[in-house]
Amino acid sequence: MKNxxxxxxxKILFGKGQxxxxxxxxxxxxxxxxxxxxxxxxxxxxxxxxxxxLKGFQVVEFGGIEPNPQYETLMQAVLVAREQRVDFLLxxxxxxxxxxxxxxAAAIPxxxxxxxxxAKGARVRSAVKLGAVLTLPATGSEMNSNAVVTNATLxxxxxxxxxxxxxxxxxxxxxxxxxxxxxxxANGLVDSFVxxxxxxxxxxxxxxxxxxxxxxxxxxxxELTPVALxxxxxxxxxxxxxxxxxxxxxxxxxxxxxNDWATHGIGHELTALHGIDHAVTLAIVLPGLLxxxxxxxxxxxxxxxxxxxxxxxxxxxxxxxxxxxxTEDFFRSTGILTRLSExxxxxxxxxxxxxxxxxxxxxxxxxxGNIDAEKIKQILLTRL
Amino acid sequence: MKNxxxxxxxKILFGKGQxxxxxxxxxxxxxxxxxxxxxxxxxxxxxxxxxxxLKGFQVVEFGGIEPNPQYETLMQAVLVAREQRVDFLLxxxxxxxxxxxxxxAAAIPxxxxxxxxxAKGARVRSAVKLGAVLTLPATGSEMNSNAVVTNATLxxxxxxxxxxxxxxxxxxxxxxxxxxxxxxxANGLVDSFVxxxxxxxxxxxxxxxxxxxxxxxxxxxxELTPVALxxxxxxxxxxxxxxxxxxxxxxxxxxxxxNDWATHGIGHELTALHGIDHAVTLAIVLPGLLxxxxxxxxxxxxxxxxxxxxxxxxxxxxxxxxxxxxTEDFFRSTGILTRLSExxxxxxxxxxxxxxxxxxxxxxxxxxGNIDAEKIKQILLTRL
Numbered sequence: 109m110k111n112x113x114x115x116x117x118x119k120i121l122f123g124k125g126q127x128x129x130x131x132x133x134x135x136x137x138x139x140x141x142x143x144x145x146x147x148x149x150x151x152x153x154x155x156x157x158x159x160x161x162l163k164g165f166q167v168v169e170f171g172g173i174e175p176n177p178q179y180e181t182l183m184q185a186v187l188v189a190r191e192q193r194v195d196f197l198l199x200x201x202x203x204x205x206x207x208x209x210x211x212x213a214a215a216i217p218x219x220x221x222x223x224x225x226x227a228k229g230a231r232v233r234s235a236v237k238l239g240a241v242l243t244l245p246a247t248g249s250e251m252n253s254n255a256v257v258t259n260a261t262l263x264x265x266x267x268x269x270x271x272x273x274x275x276x277x278x279x280x281x282x283x284x285x286x287x288x289x290x291x292x293x294a295n296g297l298v299d300s301f302v303x304x305x306x307x308x309x310x311x312x313x314x315x316x317x318x319x320x321x322x323x324x325x326x327x328x329x330x331e332l333t334p335v336a337l338x339x340x341x342x343x344x345x346x347x348x349x350x351x352x353x354x355x356x357x358x359x360x361x362x363x364x365x366x367n368d369w370a371t372h373g374i375g376h377e378l379t380a381l382h383g384i385d386h387a388v389t390l391a392i393v394l395p396g397l398l399x400x401x402x403x404x405x406x407x408x409x410x411x412x413x414x415x416x417x418x419x420x421x422x423x424x425x426x427x428x429x430x431x432x433x434x435t436e437d438f439f440r441s442t443g444i445l446t447r448l449s450e451x452x453x454x455x456x457x458x459x460x461x462x463x464x465x466x467x468x469x470x471x472x473x474x475x476x477g478n479i480d481a482e483k484i485k486q487i488l489l490t491r492l
Numbered sequence: 493m494k495n496x497x498x499x500x501x502x503k504i505l506f507g508k509g510q511x512x513x514x515x516x517x518x519x520x521x522x523x524x525x526x527x528x529x530x531x532x533x534x535x536x537x538x539x540x541x542x543x544x545x546l547k548g549f550q551v552v553e554f555g556g557i558e559p560n561p562q563y564e565t566l567m568q569a570v571l572v573a574r575e576q577r578v579d580f581l582l583x584x585x586x587x588x589x590x591x592x593x594x595x596x597a598a599a600i601p602x603x604x605x606x607x608x609x610x611a612k613g614a615r616v617r618s619a620v621k622l623g624a625v626l627t628l629p630a631t632g633s634e635m636n637s638n639a640v641v642t643n644a645t646l647x648x649x650x651x652x653x654x655x656x657x658x659x660x661x662x663x664x665x666x667x668x669x670x671x672x673x674x675x676x677x678a679n680g681l682v683d684s685f686v687x688x689x690x691x692x693x694x695x696x697x698x699x700x701x702x703x704x705x706x707x708x709x710x711x712x713x714x715e716l717t718p719v720a721l722x723x724x725x726x727x728x729x730x731x732x733x734x735x736x737x738x739x740x741x742x743x744x745x746x747x748x749x750x751n752d753w754a755t756h757g758i759g760h761e762l763t764a765l766h767g768i769d770h771a772v773t774l775a776i777v778l779p780g781l782l783x784x785x786x787x788x789x790x791x792x793x794x795x796x797x798x799x800x801x802x803x804x805x806x807x808x809x810x811x812x813x814x815x816x817x818x819t820e821d822f823f824r825s826t827g828i829l830t831r832l833s834e835x836x837x838x839x840x841x842x843x844x845x846x847x848x849x850x851x852x853x854x855x856x857x858x859x860x861g862n863i864d865a866e867k868i869k870q871i872l873l874t875r876l
Contacts, residue, residue, distance in 0.1 A: 109506075114503070115503035115504065116500065118499070119499035120496070120499065122493075123494065124495060126495065314732075317735055317739065320711060320712060321739075324707070347748070364731070
């Protein structure tokens, strides 16, 4: 195990009816900006529950935050928040709304051009406090300090992290997920699964506990999938799904071990260039990444195959290939299309992504920082 | 899954050389009371590392906190801290020192008789801030808000919990555990194991993720034991042991599921009456508790047997009995004696404990609150 420092201050309010607790959790006397997305919260009753719980607070609403939240939209919110002297942000939505709200929180007091937070890694020295009401289990944003923002003009998707943007609290009520479209549930399942893989499927980390914690989440997600995608999800299913997706990216399972994140690095480019759903890009990239990097990840791939999929027969090569195929089969079982060609993406895009990672100063990806433009091209070529 | 609220603010500084970070973590200008136990920190170099890292701070030392920290001793520390106007406490030791320091922290500003915090559940409304340098992986006290204190005069061992006594930070350096006597390592392993069992071995909780997280810790502890108790423990072994014991009782695995804690409730009485090591009392009680409560815990006992010990053949009764026996065998493999008679404890003590739990207003134990004096006697009778 490697040295690590960990502190996660997020207060989790989990379960039925917890939205009502907002009244007590939002700091007294706050002027609140309530942020949300495309309006699903008006259909599923969440908007009403939240406004009821915020009675007595001054509330400014800012809706219309997109999936893959856009810099341009978020900057509008920043201007409104500054003008209205908002002092608390309440994100009501999924990962995109929460990520976007984290950026708004950091940008409001930022001196200079907020785009630098994303593009130049400019240091965040403060942020407006925020809370979250989660409506879509997927990204873990409700319990971490990361955010990803897209610049539509530049076709770039960039991340930042700061301890100042941990939500003060997050409300996780599994009941609000009943009305989610299956496509979003599928995306959440796959997103959470790949979050675990990014922190687990690496060179060995001498961390048997972390390995097992990660495997616990993977196995649970697989087990939950059929009912989660059925026509009648039940409370226990959605509760376990919600907590699994939070645990997949609240930082814990990645402590003291190598982290990969190359699948995300490559996937972000597919979203930036083609607007493909984030989780779908992960499902496209991961099988290719595992094949191209299989020597480096051999020990863990064999462990993963045996512990997650029960693959214990055949040569090492056969077991690895079978485990990767089962992973892709699992993704496809959720209805997600895992091939670039199925999304009308071809060589032009692969070449564009190659060029981005081949530019002077471009970063290399992976737990050893050895996934360069050439390897990324190889990975994508296997996914046509 | 049941509703829950969770927030764990402890900053964990994990790994080699992290004690040096105290310099930056202890609030600037603090007058620090450094608390410790019987003096092992003078032999293993921890005292020197800590005092080196505290250069520039005013430091008051308070040593001599016992295993099963005693109220009388802790109240001496409270008087010194009040007199010296100490404003930060640094616990350097194992769970007893950290638990004791939590009590000191709460007692310093407490108006009235601090014993009431333990005996009457008097509310803790503030506490002096504290940090910890962990020297013995076992209790999880370094990342939770609980403490257990013994009143030697009254032969009582009582617990309290308050969000005010979460350590601000805890330093977990696995290297400081190399010099631990095997008996303490064994105690730590068994203590951690039973902490998990208290949060896992209950009626079913519809929480497959939590179940697997708990099983992850159990399996890892079992796997780590032979090397942990060998003559040459290595860093990776001790690092994983340290993190496993913290994860066993930082609150996470018990979220949203039934919790038992009857083994602790009964074990505390054995420590209070006979001074038997805490972990040893747990190893004595648990096999009896599992047998007496096996109908209630049947589903989980069968799951535990199969997933932890690979017990999958025979009737349900046979599988349950085999799993309990393997659990006791595991405890004994660490050198711990698991029978009351091996500690010269007999019917007198069983009757005394029966009387305590049979007194008017005495609490009942277990996840359903149905373990009464009669059942406790039954449990102990199987352990003679």
